[in-house]
Amino acid sequence: MVKQTHTYSTSQRGMTLVDVVVGTAIMLMVFLGLFGAFKLSIELVFSTKAKTGAVFLVGEKLEHIRLLAYDSVGTVGGIPQGSIPQTEEVVLNGIPYTIRTLIQYVDDPADGLGEEDENGIVADYKRVKVEATWSIKESIRSTSVLSDIAPVGVESVSGGGTLKVNVFNAQASAVAQATVRIVNNTLNPIVDVSAQTNDSGSISFPGALEGSEYEITVSKAGYSTARTYATDAGNPNPSPGHVAVISGQTSAMSFGIDQLSSLLVSTFEPIRDNSFSDSFIDTSKIAESSNTTVSEGDLMLASDEDGFIPFGYAFSNSVEPEYLHAWDEVRFSTDAPEGTVASIHLYYWDGEAYSLVPDSDVSNNSTGLLKSPVDISFLSTETYSDLQLYAGLESADSLVTARVLDWEITYEEGPLPLADVAFDIHGEKIIGSDSEEAPIYKFDESFVTGSAGERNISDIEWDTYVIGLPPSSPYALVERCPNTLVVTPNSNSSISLTVDTKTTHSLRAVVAFAGDPVSGATVTLSGAGGGTQTTSTCGQVYFSGLTSGDRTITINKTGFEPYSENVTVSGESSVSAILIPVE
Structure with missing residues (x-):
């Protein structure tokens, strides 16, 4: 019998799962593409319909105005x-529109501008702007049309006067596209109109109805705001006050605005003495050691069954103050009986490892500091920001050990950030005076610094500012740096206030020349609690814990004439000294 073998081709089988998935994906992609195209076509039709409606509305509004x-x-x-509304809400074909109409007089340069106008009439014709705005998917769209409407016959202004506004910046340059809003609630109908300045920073409103109390506000995105002020109980003498318009005359006002800035105010405690010290009660202040031990309040050599080990060493913890101002001294006490050595050395972090401070900066450091205390006040805090003490102990007699009784590094630290300090700040721009003729400042606010001892004041305008502490503050102002704060447009300015616990009587002295602080000047104050101090980099010194009464302050600085002044100390007192250079 012959066996028959049957072979079946896989090509004759049905579709696999992969075929189905791929086919479905292709169909889905085609469907999504068709759906996206359909959706886009619908949006395009709607957008065109909305734009067509807007064009119709502005055209209809303009034709209505032309017929008047x-x-x-x-x-x-x-x-x-x-009688034309400035703003109207209209619905057309189910689409809501906002229609805005702006009408202004225009001074045509053909017959001269302003005071040079040939016939003295600056209202040559009226310019009409009609704008329609609508929303598509939260996006604002708009279309507008401009048209000039001239009078029949000779140009004229039907009553009223002209209100002219000039806008300039901190450099006295024109500010274009500034929004000028004119409001007068005393007239009937009430006046409320806004327009923008031209390239010369000016805008005129001819035909303004005669009347007083025209309120003017000038603004621009990212800029400070300037305005007129009403006469009221809080500001009985406003400057500038609201404006009056007289028929046939021009009332002109000028306003200064410029880009806003920010100001960072930081509060600190004064520089204070601080130290790292170890009297070897335990090993918590030892960073590394070998063959040494701490016992009975001393650092000494370790021992084994044969007695004290011949050599050992120990490194202190690193001393790296976060707000290091200046190093002061290294102090130590050792006990080295005959046949033993206790040598103290000073190390610093060089960026990669702790290394010996060179003998050129600290004498005899390589062989061991000779005598306590050792002056290190001249060390650079930039180069030597992190110090460490090292003790090397040796003994030639297994029965005796050298000892380090204690060691210490002293330094000045600060100023240290101080949180939750209340302060007052006001500018020098004045908007009027009160009933007692005291100035009313445009910017006059109170703030409190945060947990980091900082407060950022955003959107502050250009001005010269005075910052101080409120009378109720538990602190006294030790130093304000800079003493005079000038904020320029579009800048990020900063100022620091160093404060201390208030004493009954104190004196802060500010030393300057040509507007700049004088550092390194010697200031001597006579009387109890006085003494001699050196001005900081901000040109200031502070004497606290004084008694009230008359004193003499003298100031000396190389290159300047000696300065002397009689001052009366009472409460928180201050004095400003302007030095004169030696000829």
Whole structure:
């Protein structure tokens, strides 16, 4: 019998799972593409429909305005006045629109501008702007149209006067595209109109109705705001006050605005004495050691069954103050009986490891510091920001050990950040005076620093600012750096306030020349609690714990004439000294 063998080809089988998945994915991609195209076409149709409606509305509004008599072309609450609403809400084909209408007089340069106008009338014709805005998917769209409407016959202004506003910046340069808002609630109808300055930083409102109490506000995105102020109980003498318009005359006002800035105020405690010390009660202040031990309040050689080990060493913990101001001294006490050695050395972190401070900076450091205390006040805090003490102990007699009784590194630390300090700040720009003729400042605020001893004041305008502590503060001002704070436009300024616990009587002295602080000047104050101090980099010194009464302050600095002044100390007193250079 012959066996028959059957072979089946896999190509005759049905679709595999992979085929189904791939096919489905392809169909899905095609479907999504068609859906996206369909959705886009729908949005395009809607957008075109909305734009067409907007064009129709602004055209219809403009045609309506053109049909009006020239003297009637104006807006409700605008300049010139009229019956046309400044803002209207309209729904067309189910789409809501906002229609805004702005009408202004225009001074045509053909017959001269301003005071050089040939016929003295700066309102040559009216310019109408109609704008429609609408929303598509939270995106604001707009379209607008401009048209000039001229009077029939000779140009004229139907009553009223002209209100002109000039806007400049801190450098007295023109500010273009600044928004000028004019409001007068005493007229009927009420005036409320806004427009933007031209490239010369000016805008005129001819045809303004005669009246007083025109409120003017000038603003621009990212800029400070300037305005007029009402006369009231809080500001009986405003400057500038609201403006009056007289028929046939021009009332001109100028305002200064510029880019806003920020100011960082930091509060600190004064520089204080601090130290690292170890009297060897335990090993908690030992960073590394070999063949040494701490016992009975001493650092000594370790011992074994044969007695004290011949050599051992120990490193102290590192001394790296976060707010290091200056190093002071190394102090130590040792006991080295005959046949033993206790040598003390000073190490510093060089960026990779602890290394010996060179003998050129600390004498005899390589062989061992000779006598306590050792002056290290001249060490650079930048190079030597991290110090460490080292003790090497040796003994030629197994029955005797050298000992280190204690050691210490002293330094000045600070200023240290101080949290939750209240302070007052005001600028020098004045907006009026009170009933007692005391100035009312445009910016006059109170703040408190945060947990890091800082407070950032954003959106502050250019000015010269005075910062101090409120009378109720438990602190006294030790130093303000800089003493005079000038904030310029579009800047990030900073100032530090160093404060200390208030005493009954104190004196802060500020020493300067040509507006700059004088550092390194010797200041001597006579009387109890006085003494001699050296001015800081900010040119200031502070004497606390004084008694009240008359004293003499003398100041000396190489290159300047000696300065002397009689001062009366009472409460928190201060004195400013301007030095004169030697000729």
